[in-house]
Each structure stands twice: as C-alpha cells, then as structure tokens.
Amino acid sequence: MATSSPSDNKATIIDGKAIAQTIRSEIASEVRDLSQKYGKVPGLAVVIVGSRKDSQSYVSMKRKACAEVGIKSFDLDLPEDVSQDELISKVHELNANPDVHGILVQLPLPKHINEEKVLGEINIEKDVDGFHPLNIGKLAMKGRDPLFLPCTPKGCLELLSRSGVSIKGKKAVVVGRSNIVGLPVALLLLKEDATVTIVHSRTPDPEIVIREADIIIAAAGQASMIKGSWIKPGAAVIDVGTNAVDDPTRKSGYRLVGDVDFHEASKVAGCITPVPGGVGPLTVAMLLKNTLDGAKRAIAQ
C-alpha cells in the first residue's frame, strides 16, 4: 500500500496561482504604459444573464481581476427572462462602444436563448473568449493566426512554458474534446509541433493511450478518472477538470477535485497542476491578457 508521507511526492507541483499572479503583474504594467501613452485603458464587458450561483461567482471573480490590473469592467446583469433579441441588441451596443475591447457573455445562457446565435453576434475583434468559429478555424489552420486564443487552452500552454516543459516533438494526449477546452488545446499543441492524440468518451481504452503521453491535458469533466497507473513516469500533467464531489467533512458539503487522481498522480508525474489553484487562475489571467491585446490593437493602431 502506498502511504501518503511527503517523501512519496515526486512531481513538481505547478503553482497556477503564483504563475497567474506574475502574469497579472505583467498585464498591470502594460495597462499603465497604455494609459500613460494614449490616455486610455482596456475595457472588458462581462455580461451575465440570470442568477446561477456558479456563473455569478465566476463573473464577480473576472470583474475583480479586471479592477486589480486596471482594466475597466463594464457590468451588464440581465434578468433570467431577458429575450434573445434584447440580449443581442445589448451585444450590438457593446460592439459599437469604442471603450469596450472585449465582450464576454457568461455561459450557460437560459434555455430560451440560442447561445450559438448570441456568441456569433459578438464582433470578432472583441471575441476575447476566442470561441467564434472564425477564430477556431484560424487556430486550426496552418499559417493563419486567430485574433484571440481561447483562455483555458492558452492558459494550459502558458503553464507548460513557464514550467519549462517543451512541447515540440512530444507526445501529447488531450482527454476530452469540448469546444471550450479539449478541441482548441489539441489544435494549439499541434501548432506547437506535438504529436497529438485526442481521447474522448468513445475511446474504448483511454488508459493505454494516456500511458504513452509525455504531456497530458485532462479536460473530460470526470472526477479523478485518470489514475496514477495511467501516467507515464515523468509526464507533465495539466488538469483542467473542476468537479464537485461530496465531502461531509467540509462545511460546504463538497470539495473540488480534478479529472486526475492527484494523490496517486503526483507520485508518478514529472510535474502536475493541483485543483484548485492550477489551471483556473490562468483562465482568468488569459482573459485579461486577451482584453489587453484587443485594446492594444484598437488603441495603438
């Protein structure tokens, strides 16, 4: 039986919080420069519809992060029963507002609203989430550059690069193929010259494929599905999963765990992100970075 003494822990823990803090300082400094040079600051519109608790907590985190680095946040809180047309006309107003350089519509939207339609109305030059199909197409294609990279995938690569993990020529396995994480992170790794395999719910033997990987990006949304024995010794493990599991010892009644069994994996991997405190902080930092980049294109042109 494995014991849990600290000496068993071999993996370097990738400190997402600290890395995100470094990036946020870099962004804050660039925002100051922009402000001094042009008298303008980047602006991010964060739109939320309804009162889902998780969405509200994400949104308030994003707004707070903006304030910290000097990005002006435009807050739109719309009622649950807002019509699709009203929401779209709000998006159009934000498209037309020259002080707004990024527009984020917090997902999921209520069922009576077509998400694809609404997201498609965001001006591609303000699509800081990077989810517009034109951005995804350019991300996929060799020789084309999207205006924005999706935040979480970009954060995963930032974690690898700031942890000294090289990608070129490595075997990377992405677990999950969502539009938001799995697919775009696979495309990014491919552009960085990894040999990329995408594993998903229809893969009959994920462990066999995952065990070959030098780099694992876990984005399946399955609590602790990836066991220590599935990991090649020394591999870099980026865990995007954020799953709530019951935990009666906590006041809240639950705790957050990743897609990787962290306890087992941290004895095998070369480096690994914790959950929470790994990818999450990077996602927010990359949103700020995208907003800054959008502002630089708009202001400094």
Next chain:
Amino acid sequence: MATSSPSDNKATIIDGKAIAQTIRSEIASEVRDLSQKYGKVPGLAVVIVGSRKDSQSYVSMKRKACAEVGIKSFDLDLPEDVSQDELISKVHELNANPDVHGILVQLPLPKHINEEKVLGEINIEKDVDGFHPLNIGKLAMKGRDPLFLPCTPKGCLELLSRSGVSIKGKKAVVVGRSNIVGLPVALLLLKEDATVTIVHSRTPDPEIVIREADIIIAAAGQASMIKGSWIKPGAAVIDVGTNAVDDPTRKSGYRLVGDVDFHEASKVAGCITPVPGGVGPLTVAMLLKNTLDGAKRAIAQ
C-alpha cells in the same frame, strides 16, 4: 524474403474509380431531378490563373466531370499576370451570379497574388472547396456544421464508409497536417468518434504511432514513406499521397506513387487504396457533390 506472387496479396483493394463512378451516377440522377423540378441545374465556376501544366490537367478533369453529371461549368482562364484586384473582382462577379453555386479557384496561384486574401473573398455559401476558415472552424467544433466539407477529406470518409469500415471507437492515425487534407480529415474522424492521432514531420517516431492504428490516412506527400512493417495487420489504409517518382521504363519518365509502399502494405492491411485510382477520383466526385448541395440550398429553398 517475401515474394510478389499474387497469393501474398491479402488486402482488399478499395476501387476508388468504381466508387466515384457510383457517386457520380447518384449525383447525375439528383441533377436531373433538380432540373425537372425547378428548371435549373447546379453551376460550378472553375477559375485558373496561368498555365501550370498540372493545374490545367486538374482543371480540365474537373470541368469534364461537371459536364458528365449535368453540372454547368463556368470556365475562367486568367493570364499569369492578372492582378490580384482583377482576380478578386472576378470572384465578386461569380459571387453575385445566381447561376453559380460553387466557386473553385485552382491552387497554387502565382506568387504576386495572396491566396488567403483571394480565397477569403469567395462567398461562404459557394465555398465548395470548404477551405474558408469559418467552414474549418465549424468543422472543428462540436454541434456546428460547416456548409461544405473539404473534398479530399470527405472523399476519404466516403471510401471508408462504402468499404464497410466503421470509424466509431477506432484508433485513427492521420499522417500529415496540411490545411487541405491532414487537418480537416483528422477533425472529421474525430467528429465520427475515432480516437485520432496526428503525426507529422516533427514526430520523432512515426512508425510506432502508425503501427497502433486501425485506420491510417496517409497525407504526408512523401513517396512510399509508410512501410509494410509500420502497418497493423488488418488496418484500413487510405493513401492520399500522389508523388511523381522517376521511372525510366515509362514513356513519360515518371510514375505516380502514394505515401504508402503499396506492394508491402497490401500484404498486411485489411483494405487499401491504390495510387492512382484511390482517393483522386473521390476528390473530384466530392467537388461535384458539394456543388450539387450548394445548388440544392440555393434553388430548393
């Protein structure tokens, strides 16, 4: 030593010519229906710039194929020194012409013309090549459907399906990551629930990865790079490569070979496409199919 007696040949040879002929008959019948019902036929504009021999031969093949199935072909032959603006204004005319349902600009274009810019001017509803980044983005994304699938990738899947090869849950390896074949065929296989790996010029040990594949799509543009020993017994092999190699025994001085060593591979694979006569005829058939689909959307709406 293996001998070359016919009894060594185990693989089923996938007859691309015959499959393409079946598809062309299906298309011809649909074109007749459309014509009878609406008094209109699909129209494909095939634009060629300059006098490259290979491009001219592809273009005349496409035009001939149109005629055979009753698609009206609009022929634009522009001189090598046509300006980018002139070419773009021709594309705009074709965009505006209601009798044209598909626009194909034969690549490569002369060096003084920006291909990306010109292709980006084609109305996405007439982008029968399926190369517009918006089409590629929708191809990549779950839950989104591109207006057109790129012809060669679509042809590869058609060959698999008409040969009774199931894709779901299979390990597929795509060799090559071009915008025209490798990348979109990988995205298509992923949408069909294969576990997909993309191998490319920066993969240090392609044979190890390829040997795991139930389905191999070879699109590297490297004559006979994939050896028989790289192929898992029984695998389905689709060879997209068309490479000219010197052959003094031929009048032309060369012959065409694929990316797969056909002689060796046909002893190991379960089924395999020959070169020529495999994927090539399907590419043209899929172009006709895309034009028909574009016409159906435009006419029968």
